[in-house]
Amino acid sequence: MSLPHVLLGVLEARPMSGYELTQLFGASTRWVWSAPQSQIYPALKKMEDNGLITGEEQTRGTRMTRTVYAITDEGLRELKEWIGTPLPIPPSRDALEVQALYFDLVPAESAKRVLKEFISEQETALEHAEAHEARLLAKDTELLRERMTKRPVEQHDRMARLKAHVFAGHAAVARTRIAWAQEGLRLLDE
Amino acid sequence: MSLPHVLLGVLEARPMSGYELTQLFGASTRWVWSAPQSQIYPALKKMEDNGLITGEEQTRGTRMTRTVYAITDEGLRELKEWIGTPLPIPPSRDALEVQALYFDLVPAESAKRVLKEFISEQETALEHAEAHEARLLAKDTELLRERMTKRPVEQHDRMARLKAHVFAGHAAVARTRIAWAQEGLRLLDE
DNA sequence: CGCACCATGTAAAAGGTTACATGATTGA
């Protein structure tokens, strides 16, 4: 049950339409959470029913409408409560780890191809995470600026550092995984 | 579509019943993959239909039967092919990261409680991973021994090292995450 | 006019979780 909370977290910055949210969560963007459009629109409807957000119809051109959703007081309360609640550890389910567990069954070359592909993906993820961390520390992202307008200036540094820290963690894990895969490449040659 | 392959990987060691597999994948065990019993029995049925495994009925006592499933040649072929195939990166969906992204919205104490809980879970995971790595390096696990009986002795060291490496990776990620969370605790106090 | 983008939905299927349900065997 996290998607609603993720949506609330984004809407805390400012009201958005379903379309804007699908852009944010779209597969291409590589954000902390991803969700397809087909999940977002129904979720927004349900959240509105539950009073967590309110939708406002806006008109574009003549007969095109969009619904812009804003977080309600109740939504903000729910979000804050969720943020402070320790969640159960999700079960581990990492297909690459399973593959690696059985690398001895296949030719070293096949296994190495899998690891090399993994490394290049992780390197991309690492770059993204580092770039985003830097942008947050520089307070140079649109959403963070929106959030800061609602809070006293003396809190801005802390906000930026806490958010940047999430992406620093992302980057650190990516670096660890890259090192692991490189060690794997060495082991496969033995 | 990984569960069938995970099951094949286990059955490559030796034939097992659905019950034994549910023990292995049970929530308590904390293995590389987890799956509830209600998922395993139907999966085995389907895999048998697809010719990946064969079930043999065995009798225990008078009127209790169990079905012991063994991997087939076709199953082994399928397993090996899957192991050597680079898989698409699963979308990131980490609820703790989302919580951490919004820690500035809640009292530092709430956020710290969440991080501390996380640290203690990761410490447990770290211990498990390190212990399992050591057991594998010592060739001291039941399944590894079963697997080795089917392979020439000169391969045994490599098998053990490759498998141990998976848990070394687990441990390394856990250490990285613990360090990240501890830095988070520091940041929250600023 | 045509193309990229804006905007919102539904449907079917797959994968996963929780709960319900049943009965046999072994050992204290």
Added chain:
DNA sequence: TCAATCATGTAACCTTTTACATGGTGCG
């Protein structure tokens, strides 16, 4: 006999993925 463990299933529900479906707007 009682409890723990062995053993196998089904049902309801939720989440996620993939695909289908439709139409408007703005710009060159």
